[in-house]
Amino acid sequence: MTRGFVLVIEDLTEVVRAQKASAWREVARRLAHEIKNPLTPIQLSAERLRRNFSSAPPNAKALVDECTGAIVAEVEALKNLVARVPNSMKELVDRTMALYEDRMDKVKVVVDVSEDLPPILMDSLQMKRVLVNLLDNALAALAGEPLQELTIRCDLARDDTMARLTIADTGRGIASEDRERLFTPYFSTRKKGTGLGLAISSRIVADHGGYIGVEPNSPKGTRFILELPVCQESSLSMTSPASGSR
Ligand SMILES: Nc1ncnc2c1ncn2[C@@H]1O[C@H](COP(=O)(O)OP(=O)(O)OP(=O)(O)O)[C@@H](O)[C@H]1O
Ligand SMILES: [Mg+2]
Structure with missing residues (x-):
């Protein structure tokens, strides 16, 4: 043998x-x-x-x-x-969505955020506030609409240096003449809106070195785009920041 x-x-x-x-x-x-x-x-x-x-x-x-x-x-x-510590986008999205469990009964929700995305240096309390503002707005826009869908995705963009989170709703949409003014403090079309949600959110995102933008969603509604710089590998192993979420 x-x-x-x-x-x-x-x-x-x-x-x-x-x-x-x-x-x-x-x-x-x-x-x-x-x-x-x-x-x-x-x-x-x-x-x-x-x-x-x-x-x-x-x-x-x-x-x-x-x-x-x-x-x-x-x-x-x-x-x-x-x-500001490295946090996972997936964890942030999951934790934030958990707050909406009871409020999304009528909405078809799709969340497509991978666990494998590199972490993002962020103040997760602040960033959660941003997501809450965007989700509150999306829910308000979806209320009473025949088609109620909310899609949250995250991919890498700009040569993998940024995480791009998109929150797309099939709500009533935004008039093109309003789009310019969305991020201006006190601009609101809602009865009880203060018009500060997006102004504060864009400030927080800018403080994190990111961008926030908006475009029409297809076939209808609105898509907000949030880009945040991801932690580069060198900064993870050299400066040893922490993971963790609040
Ligand atoms: N997803 C969305 N679909 C349609 N319109 C939107 C959406 N998000 C924001 N808007 C428009 O942008 C305006 C400004 O939004 P922002 O969050 O700054 O203020 P608000 O929601 O009116 O009030 P607040 O957030 O302070 O309660 C809203 O009044 C609404 O007209
Ligand atoms: Mg708002």
Whole structure:
């Protein structure tokens, strides 16, 4: 009887790389959490000092104002910095859609967002606010329409440097003359609308280095397009930011 061998050679480079990136994200997620915890007490203490010195002699008051002002501003900047961690678009979409479970009974919803997309450096609370604004608008536009469909997709765009999320509804659509004004504060065609939803959303997206746009959906309705820069591989393994969602 002749004996043979089966030699299996598997390239594990990708797996090891992904495991390393994931471990770094976890370390940084914890670090961000530890940094974040004392920030609010620091800010509140600085503000308390400022209030208590409001009737102090002018020199002392000016000094306290200057120092507490610097503390509050620096802490604010730090809060923003640690709020942005690599997050998965799929997780963000799933968590946001979970909020609408009871409100989408009449709507045919399609969500096509892959788990394999690279993470995005984002403040997930803020970005959730953006999605909520877009979804609220879509639901308002769909209300009472015979065809109620909502499609959410995410792909890579611009040489894979951006994640492009599209939220398309078959609602009543937007008049072409209104399209220019959508992102302007206080523009609203809704009775109870403040007209701030899209203005705030576009600000948040711009703060994240992204874009938001709108176009007609086919065969009808509206499609909002959100582009956000994805984390480059080098930034994941070198600067070790964290994954995590709120
Ligand atoms: N998906 C959509 N379909 C049709 N029209 C839309 C859609 N999204 C936004 N709009 C139009 O854009 C306007 C501005 O939207 P925005 O979210 O800024 O304010 P709002 O929804 O009117 O009020 P708020 O969001 O502050 O409650 C809306 O009043 C509506 O006319
Ligand atoms: Mg709105």
